[in-house]
Amino acid sequence: MQLNGSEIVIECLKEQGVDTVFGYPGGTILNIYDELYKHQSEIRHILTSHEQGAAHAADGYARSTGKVGVCFATSGPGATNLVTGIATAYMDSVPLIAITANVAVPLLGRDTFQEIDIAGVTMPITKHNYIVKDVTKLADTIRKAFTIAKSGRPGPVLIDITKDVTAAVTEYEPAVPAPIHRVTDTIVQEHLEQAVDMINRSKRPYIFVGGGAIISGASAEVEEFAHKIHAPVTDSLMGKGAFPGTDPLYTGMLGMHGTKTSNLGVTECDLLIALGVRFSDRVTGNIKRFARNAKVLQIDVDPAEINKNVMTSLSIIGDLKEVLKRLNALIEQNQRHTWVSHILELKEKYPLKYNENGLSCPYIIEELYRITKGEAVITTDVGQHQMWAAQYYQYTKPRTFLTSGGLGTMGYGLGACIGAKVGCPDKLVVNIAGDGCFRMNMNELATATRYNIPIIQMVINNHVLGMVRQWQTLFYGQRYSYTVLNDPVDFVKLAEAMGAEGIRVTKKEEVAPAIEKAIALNKPVVIDFQIDCDDKVFPMVSPGASIEEAFDQKDLENRG
Structure with a gap:
C-alpha cells in the first residue's frame, strides 16, 4: 500500500505495540502529529510541559513496564531539550526511542531556522541513532531501532526524520516485529x-x-x-x-x-x-x-x-x-x-539509624513504606532524599524503584513518575524529590493535572541543596556557596495554582494523615515536608576512602 512518511511512522509504532507517546509538537514534526491525531484512539499522546519531561516520562514508562518508551520532539531546541533525558536512559540502560523531525533535506547544513544535527549531538549518548533522508528506508529504520533498543543491553535510540520524508510517499508493507532473543551463544x-x-x-x-x-x-x-x-x-x-x-x-x-x-x-x-x-x-x-x-x-x-x-x-x-x-x-x-x-x-x-527527634526524611519514608506496605512504585530525583529512599523503603519487587543512577539527573523524578503511572495505572506511584530538584521539573505538575494522572509528589523541603550542603559541611569548611534556597516559594500554593492538591507537613504526627489523604484523593497531590537543613545521609564514605571506612554521626562525634 502507498503511505506517506508520517503514516509509516504511526503504522510502525502500532506494529511495535506502542500504546503511549510522550512529546511536544513543533513545525518540522507537524506532519507526524497530524497523523497521530487520526490514531488517538490507538496511541495515547501525553503532552508534557517540556521536552525533557517527555524523555523522562518515556524513561519512567519503560523502567516500570519493561516496554520501550517513546518520545517525540521537533527540530532544533525541541530535539536538544531531549538530550539530558536520552543521556539518563543511556547511562541506566533503558530502552527508549526518541523520534525527532528535522528540516527538509535541501535545507540541511544551511543554518536553517531550528536546524540542529541532533544525530551528531546524541551520538555519544545513544546505543545507535539515525537520520532518515529517504522515505523508502523509513520503515526498516524504525524497526531496526526498536530491535536495537530492546536487545542485549538495552538503551536509547534516536531517529531523526527530515520534514520532506514525513510527507513523501512510498510503498509500505506491514511486518511482524523481529523477536528479541536472549544472549546465550556467549555462555561457555x-x-x-x-x-x-x-x-x-x-x-x-x-x-x-x-x-x-x-x-x-x-x-x-x-x-x-x-x-x-x-x-x-x-x-x-x-x-x-x-x-x-x-x-x-x-x-x-x-x-x-x-x-x-x-x-x-x-x-x-x-x-x-x-x-x-x-x-x-x-x-x-x-x-x-x-x-x-x-x-x-x-x-x-x-x-x-x-x-x-x-x-x-x-x-x-x-x-x-x-x-x-x-x-x-x-x-x-x-x-x-x-x-x-x-x-x-x-x-x-550496625543498623541504619537517624535522629528521631523532629521531622526527618527517613521517618517520612518509613511511614510511606508502612502505609503502602511496600507496594508502591517509587521514583526519585537526585540527592539526599534519593539515598534515604534507597535506604529506608524496602523494595521487594523489581521495577518499583526508578531513579537516575548513572547520570544523576536532578529533575528526573516527576516526569518519570508520570510515565510510570501512565504505564502502571493500577499501582500507587510516588515521586520523592528535594526542593532543589522539584524546582527543576515542577512545570510537569501541569502535565499531571492536565490528564488527571493521580501521582503523589513528595517534596523533602530543607530550603537548601541538601547533598551539596552536606559535602560543604563535611569537606568545605561550612562554606555554603550558593546552596541556600531560603526564599518565599510556596509549594502548596504552587500545587493549587496548577490544579493539584497541596498539603504542608511540619510535624511527625502530620506525616501519616497527609500520606493517607493523598492516596485517598486519587488526584495529583504535592506534599511539602519541611525538614531541617542540616540533616545528613549516613553512613557515608569520604571521597577517595575505602568503603569499609564508612562513618556516621556518632563516628564524627567520637573523632572530636
Missing part, C-alpha cells in the same frame, strides 16, 4: 563449571546485584541462587528490588551511602559474585582497596563491563537470567552458617 559451559567450583570452594561469598538483574527479569533466579549458595546479598542503587529487601540474607546497599554491614562484608569476603553491575565509583570507593580479599566472579550481558573498573578472576558473558538458570541447575545446596552468622551480627551491630 567450561566457565559455568569453573564458576561452580569457585563458589563451592568459597568460605565467605558475597552476592552483589545490579540493574542488569532487573533488566533481564532474573529476580527469581537471583533469589534461588542466593539461598542455594547461602550467601549474603547487597545491591547497587539500580539493583533495588531485584532481591527482596525483607529477606534475612539482604544486607542493604553497597558503597558511598551503603550500610556498614555491606561495606564491611564485601571487604571481608573471599568471593564477590557480581550480577549485572557496572562497578560505579559510588559503589567501589577507593578502587585499589575494593574487595581486596576477594576473587571476583562477574556475570554480565555486556562484555565491555568486564575488567572495566574492577579486575575479575572469572567472567561469564550472557543474559543473566539464563546464566543463573544454568548455574542453579549445577550448584548443590550449601550452608555457610559461620559466615552468614557473622554478617547477621554485623547487621545487628
Whole structure:
C-alpha cells in the first residue's frame, strides 16, 4: 500500500505495540502529529510541559513496564531539550526511542531556522541513532531501532526524520516485529563449571546485584541462587528490588551511602559474585582497596563491563537470567552458617539509624513504606532524599524503584513518575524529590493535572541543596556557596495554582494523615515536608576512602 512518511511512522509504532507517546509538537514534526491525531484512539499522546519531561516520562514508562518508551520532539531546541533525558536512559540502560523531525533535506547544513544535527549531538549518548533522508528506508529504520533498543543491553535510540520524508510517499508493507532473543551463544559451559567450583570452594561469598538483574527479569533466579549458595546479598542503587529487601540474607546497599554491614562484608569476603553491575565509583570507593580479599566472579550481558573498573578472576558473558538458570541447575545446596552468622551480627551491630527527634526524611519514608506496605512504585530525583529512599523503603519487587543512577539527573523524578503511572495505572506511584530538584521539573505538575494522572509528589523541603550542603559541611569548611534556597516559594500554593492538591507537613504526627489523604484523593497531590537543613545521609564514605571506612554521626562525634 502507498503511505506517506508520517503514516509509516504511526503504522510502525502500532506494529511495535506502542500504546503511549510522550512529546511536544513543533513545525518540522507537524506532519507526524497530524497523523497521530487520526490514531488517538490507538496511541495515547501525553503532552508534557517540556521536552525533557517527555524523555523522562518515556524513561519512567519503560523502567516500570519493561516496554520501550517513546518520545517525540521537533527540530532544533525541541530535539536538544531531549538530550539530558536520552543521556539518563543511556547511562541506566533503558530502552527508549526518541523520534525527532528535522528540516527538509535541501535545507540541511544551511543554518536553517531550528536546524540542529541532533544525530551528531546524541551520538555519544545513544546505543545507535539515525537520520532518515529517504522515505523508502523509513520503515526498516524504525524497526531496526526498536530491535536495537530492546536487545542485549538495552538503551536509547534516536531517529531523526527530515520534514520532506514525513510527507513523501512510498510503498509500505506491514511486518511482524523481529523477536528479541536472549544472549546465550556467549555462555561457555567450561566457565559455568569453573564458576561452580569457585563458589563451592568459597568460605565467605558475597552476592552483589545490579540493574542488569532487573533488566533481564532474573529476580527469581537471583533469589534461588542466593539461598542455594547461602550467601549474603547487597545491591547497587539500580539493583533495588531485584532481591527482596525483607529477606534475612539482604544486607542493604553497597558503597558511598551503603550500610556498614555491606561495606564491611564485601571487604571481608573471599568471593564477590557480581550480577549485572557496572562497578560505579559510588559503589567501589577507593578502587585499589575494593574487595581486596576477594576473587571476583562477574556475570554480565555486556562484555565491555568486564575488567572495566574492577579486575575479575572469572567472567561469564550472557543474559543473566539464563546464566543463573544454568548455574542453579549445577550448584548443590550449601550452608555457610559461620559466615552468614557473622554478617547477621554485623547487621545487628550496625543498623541504619537517624535522629528521631523532629521531622526527618527517613521517618517520612518509613511511614510511606508502612502505609503502602511496600507496594508502591517509587521514583526519585537526585540527592539526599534519593539515598534515604534507597535506604529506608524496602523494595521487594523489581521495577518499583526508578531513579537516575548513572547520570544523576536532578529533575528526573516527576516526569518519570508520570510515565510510570501512565504505564502502571493500577499501582500507587510516588515521586520523592528535594526542593532543589522539584524546582527543576515542577512545570510537569501541569502535565499531571492536565490528564488527571493521580501521582503523589513528595517534596523533602530543607530550603537548601541538601547533598551539596552536606559535602560543604563535611569537606568545605561550612562554606555554603550558593546552596541556600531560603526564599518565599510556596509549594502548596504552587500545587493549587496548577490544579493539584497541596498539603504542608511540619510535624511527625502530620506525616501519616497527609500520606493517607493523598492516596485517598486519587488526584495529583504535592506534599511539602519541611525538614531541617542540616540533616545528613549516613553512613557515608569520604571521597577517595575505602568503603569499609564508612562513618556516621556518632563516628564524627567520637573523632572530636
